[in-house]
Amino acid sequence: MSREDTRSRLFRAAVELIAEQGFAGTTVDAIAERAGVAKGTVFYNFGSKDALFAALLDHGIQRLALSLAEAAEGPTGASPLARLDAVVLAQLRFFDEYGPFARVLFGEMWRTAWQDAVVRLREGALGVYERVLADAVAAGELRAGFDTGTAATALFGMVLTVSIERRALRPDRPVEEVHATLVELIHGRVAGA
Template identity: 50%
Template sequence: MESSTVTGGGSSRREATRQKLYEAAVTLIAEQGFSATTVDEIAERAGVAKGTVYYNFASKSVLFEELLRHGVGLLTASLREAAEQTAKEGGGTVDALDAMVRAGLVFIERYPAFTQLYVAELWRTNRAWQSTLMVVRQEAVAVVEGVLREGVERGELSDEIDVPLTAAALVGMVLVAALDWQSFQPERSLDDVHSALSRLLQGRVSGAR
């Protein structure tokens, strides 16, 4: 998802191979789903021998789980940074939410395949990586919940809002709007999408103005 030496341990050659495998896997699985994607395909697209896949990952499922962790890590970091940046600049809670919406959109524009795959797997039950997904989802939603809660404490948001539900709804709004944008109206700009969501977020929908 990004060429960087994330873990201190691995040699950079190995890390580069894993990176190529992540990139190959993410698009294939997003398009076809996990089960329909074969290890041979992943290896081929990564330009690597099949044996290399198994040298680097214990199994197909493990490759997938590590891919999930990797991707959501990037998203969470990005959301957190947006919120902190806004706070540093003295913006209010609504500004922070708005910044996070934008950060979400930027992420999805950059990694559409990952987002697609995440949404497709998130609500499945009885799958091997269920627990990984739960953890990883909670990390991301928690960032939004944190901002909402702080907004309520500071009196900038109504104290009647239901923090977990509102956080889920906001995340969903961004996810679905962005995926729809990518799939069905790719000609629209990120700013278009952002301002439509901003308007909804700030309750500037009703009222003729």
């Protein structure tokens, strides 16, 4: 097994266990057992449980940001709000595929110890939202002076929460149906606009 395969197995095991039991309740022994490797393999690859978790956050955030950035490119000529809708759908699909990572983000990474990861999330994933929203302001689709930073955080958090709720309580509900509802909220149609 290659080092990359081993790291992927450790990431998968760690994210599943941390999503189930929390960071504090997850041991290196349990991660190694779930990954099917010796405990020393965790230390050889990462040095500590904290370092493994930091690398896991970086890996997941990087993949999420890339997925959102690709969606934000949208088809040529797409309006900024159409690109925003595509970013929301990309986030829903990402968390549909990587549900345990969504739970880890929601429950664990906001602790003081992981503030560097929060900064990377802000620059990466939330930054995609913020750039698309800024494009919408520039195009006149959103009012001048619209707070794109707060809106980016709110949209990301909303989609994250809805993703977790869907997987936990309504896994049979199609992602596209959830997306359609979120798009209506985002465009203000619920308020009768």
